[in-house]
Amino acid sequence: MRPPLCIAQFDIDPWRAKRQPCRTEAQAYNASRGCTAASHARPRAVPDIREIPLEFQGKIIILTGAAGGIGAALAREFAQRGARLALCDLNAPALNDLAQELGALQMVCDVTVESRIQAVVKEVEVTLGPVDIFFSNAGFSAGEPGHAASAPDRIWQAAWEVHVMAHVYACRAVLPAMLARGQGYLVQMASAAGLLNQIGDAAYSTSKHAAVGFAEALAISHGHEGLKVSVVCPQYVATPMLGYDDPGAAAPLPDVLSPKTAAQRIADAMEEERFLILPHPQVADYMAFKAMEPEKWLAAMRKLRARLMARLGKLDLAQMHKWM
């Protein structure tokens, strides 16, 4: 008899233990196959190098999109853990405030301009030393006016440049030196939209899928050469992208993380040097459901989209996330 399909192939998750009882369709699906939270917890038989925790103390980190939202929370979290930071963003005043607060290096930089990324890396190498971690976090979401291909070309192009090419440029700027040293760590901010989808934003979802693909390619090509790679795929976090402007506020809704909580979970997972970082652990269940039942997953997403349209009349991220 075939063993029941479940999500036991996912690593043990430190947040999984704190999860709510099975409520979602995906969780019910897994439960119907006899897959319980306890059955996920399989000890690894062979310890591997990833179990040696990353030490943030003294690490030189370049972080993009650092001036607000998740980026600013990450900067504070990394600083608290002892890292030496070089912060980049387009928003010069907010960047300056944060850099002053943390005593960090600041560089106004458009991540879509390769020569700027090269210049940032050179300046960091001269001022601080070799780059240990390049965290590509900058991103944006613009939504779409109508059907799934209706966003203008400039939005599709910008999504490609910010969510994918910026990661490629960062990699070109630091990877040769990291490979020569036999160590280095690239962290790429994608999104749960890059594994599942974001209703109402095809350009965002498509480019974030590409970001996940590039991170996988890096890990496959260079994981044996001392390069660590992580791809971060959060669901909703209460940042300006979702219409929240108080970075210190508590999470407004149960499934929406505060930037601080998201940053803590990301830093914890980086200490374990996990490849796939899921600040919302339920995303693993949704991925398993999608992989095992793609037609049912699409039907559930269509139902959710119809419900949102009926309630809100449009698919605006700042409103929509409150009704998911």
Ligand SMILES: NC(=O)c1ccc[n+]([C@@H]2O[C@H](COP(=O)([O-])OP(=O)(O)OC[C@H]3O[C@@H](n4cnc5c(N)ncnc54)[C@H](O)[C@@H]3O)[C@@H](O)[C@H]2O)c1
């Ligand atoms: N907030 C969420 O719910 C959520 C969920 C999943 C993934 N993400 C991702 O997390 C990352 C951070 O998002 P956030 O919610 O903090 O958004 P945010 O809008 O609060 O912050 C994004 C930051 O990126 C900067 N930025 C944008 N384009 C840039 C460019 N070309 N060059 C340099 N800096 C640029 C902005 O100035 C801003 O400071 C993004 O990649 C986003 O896609 C966010």
